[in-house]
Amino acid sequence: MDIIKLKNGDRRSLSKTLTMIEKGDLKSADIKEFFPAINEAEVWAITGSPGVGKSCISEHIIDNWLQENKKIAVLAVDPSSPLSGGALLGDRIRISNSDNSDNLFYRSLATRGQSGAIPSNISDMIKLFSALDYEKILIETVGAGQAEVRVASVSKFIILVEAPDSGDILQAEKAGLMELADIIVVNKSDLERANEKAEQLKLALQLSENESPNVFLISAKEKLGFKDLFLEMKELEKNKKENKSKSKISLSFAWESLLWNYKGIDLILQKLESEKITIKEAINEIMEEFKID
Amino acid sequence: MDERLRIVIAKPGLDGHDRGAKFVARALRDAGHEVIYTGLRRTPEEIVRTVIDEDADFLGLSSLSGAHNFLIPKIIDLLISSGCGDVIVFAGGIIPEIDRPRLFSKGVRAIFGPGTSSTNMNDFILLTVERRESNSPVGCGEETDWRWN
Numbered sequence: 001m002d003i004i005k006l007k008n009g010d011r012r013s014l015s016k017t018l019t020m021i022e023k024g025d026l027k028s029a030d031i032k033e034f035f036p037a038i039n040e041a042e043v044w045a046i047t048g049s050p051g052v053g054k055s056c057i058s059e060h061i062i063d064n065w066l067q068e069n070k071k072i073a074v075l076a077v078d079p080s081s082p083l084s085g086g087a088l089l090g091d092r093i094r095i096s097n098s099d100n101s102d103n104l105f106y107r108s109l110a111t112r113g114q115s116g117a118i119p120s121n122i123s124d125m126i127k128l129f130s131a132l133d134y135e136k137i138l139i140e141t142v143g144a145g146q147a148e149v150r151v152a153s154v155s156k157f158i159i160l161v162e163a164p165d166s167g168d169i170l171q172a173e174k175a176g177l178m179e180l181a182d183i184i185v186v187n188k189s190d191l192e193r194a195n196e197k198a199e200q201l202k203l204a205l206q207l208s209e210n211e212s213p214n215v216f217l218i219s220a221k222e223k224l225g226f227k228d229l230f231l232e233m234k235e236l237e238k239n240k241k242e243n244k245s246k247s248k249i250s251l252s253f254a255w256e257s258l259l260w261n262y263k264g265i266d267l268i269l270q271k272l273e274s275e276k277i278t279i280k281e282a283i284n285e286i287m288e289e290f291k292i293d
Numbered sequence: 294m295d296e297r298l299r300i301v302i303a304k305p306g307l308d309g310h311d312r313g314a315k316f317v318a319r320a321l322r323d324a325g326h327e328v329i330y331t332g333l334r335r336t337p338e339e340i341v342r343t344v345i346d347e348d349a350d351f352l353g354l355s356s357l358s359g360a361h362n363f364l365i366p367k368i369i370d371l372l373i374s375s376g377c378g379d380v381i382v383f384a385g386g387i388i389p390e391i392d393r394p395r396l397f398s399k400g401v402r403a404i405f406g407p408g409t410s411s412t413n414m415n416d417f418i419l420l421t422v423e424r425r426e427s428n429s430p431v432g433c434g435e436e437t438d439w440r441w442n
């Protein structure tokens with residue numbers, strides 16, 4: 001890692017450093033060592049079922065931030081194929097006009113299978129971007145399944161995107177995401193039934209006991225409804241209300257990454273597998289280690 | 294090879310067909326690589342920036358329009374001046390035989406015509422990785438006559 005080049009804003013050094021983080025060769029503790037004072041960037045996640053328009057919406061959000069002269073990093077996460085381990089990362093296709101700005105860094109990431117590993121790397125990447133004075137970070141991730149909920153939990157704000165033509169994700173997961181979301185967007189308002197979808201969602205939210213997020217009807221294609229969305233985003237950044245279920249998820253995620261990053265974990269798993277120790281003994285052993293730290 | 298390779302597939306030029314590029318992208322994904330697809334009509338500057346941001350090992354350029362004679366050399370020049378001469382460049386699409394020697398001498402290491410099998414592409418990728426690991430020149434800005442075909 002060439003720290004001088006990195007600090008001077010060299011893109012290739014930044015990119016290479018992200019690769020090191022992705023491989024687990026560099027941790028946020030190392031980053032903190034090089035950068036004593038770090039301003040935390042505002043981290044937004046945009047999530048929702050495949051094809052609802054997350055990338056198209058991202059483009060408008062990015063443009064809006066660029067117009068305000070913000071330094072922006074985008075992390076677009078897509079699942080790796082469980083069969084080949086490869087991945088097709090295509091979110092960039094939708095990002096056209098903003099691609100040339102020096103204020104935008106856009107990186108596509110594959111989940112690479114190991115549950116837990118990617119989200120913990122993502123928070124290290126966020127740390128690096130913050131250290132380099134990036135002000136806004138946007139994480140695009142598909143909102144189905146536990147891993148993605150965890151990706152969302154490393155961010156401060158969550159936008160959940162729905163569309164009239166989107167296949168519904170599993171009810172339970174959707175309920176979980178709706179509880180976490182700070183903003184719900186119904187995209188493709190140019191299509192029939194978008195209005196209907198928005199009304200359904202508002203109704204469902206009224207039934208929940210938690211304070212519910214606002215629902216916005218937009219069209220990324222026609223660029224409609226964004227003014228209100230941007231105002232709401234600004235408003236939230238100004239006074240973010242803490243959300244209990246989100247704190248719960250963040251805590252359990254932090255707990256989990258502590259566990260999986262624990263250096264003796266492989267040995268403990270081996271001992272468990274060969275029944276040399278019980279789960280309780282394993283927990284005690286791990287706790288003992290954390291105490292010394 | 295346990296390292297995951299990152300491959301950018303890009304389409305410079307103005308033609309609006311990307312069936313071939315998408316086929317290549319899927320085949321490489323199925324071979325276990327991480328493929329970043331840029332979409333249509335990218336400028337050389339956009340493509341090079343994508344290679345940098347994505348920390349790509351390979352850049353695959355698909356051209357159907359005849360723009361390759363001008364655009365591919367331009368992209369390679371930009372890569373080299375941005376310090377990305379180690380990136381391995383290959384091309385695909387419709388590139389007539391008479392245009393090829395110039396592209397090869399410019400640093401393109403393979404040209405795959407329509408109907409190329411994915412096995413053929415994968416063999417190329419594995420071989421170039423071997424070269425890279427043994428410190429033999431293979432990047433677009435490295436001095437060598439070596440090429441796949």
Ligand SMILES: Nc1nc2c(ncn2[C@@H]2O[C@H](COP(=O)(O)OP(=O)(O)OP(=O)(O)O)[C@@H](O)[C@H]2O)c(=O)[nH]1
Pocket residue numbers: 048049050051052053054055056057091094142187188189190191218219220221222
């Ligand atoms: N009619 C209409 N189509 C839209 C709108 N926004 C996006 N689309 C289309 O929806 C499709 C998917 O858009 P993306 O932005 O790629 O969706 P995504 O959620 O990022 O998709 P994944 O990353 O694959 O999960 C594209 O064909 C877009 O052109 C919209 O407002 N109206």
Ligand SMILES: [Mg+2]
Pocket residue numbers: 054055056090091140
């Ligand atoms: Mg997308």
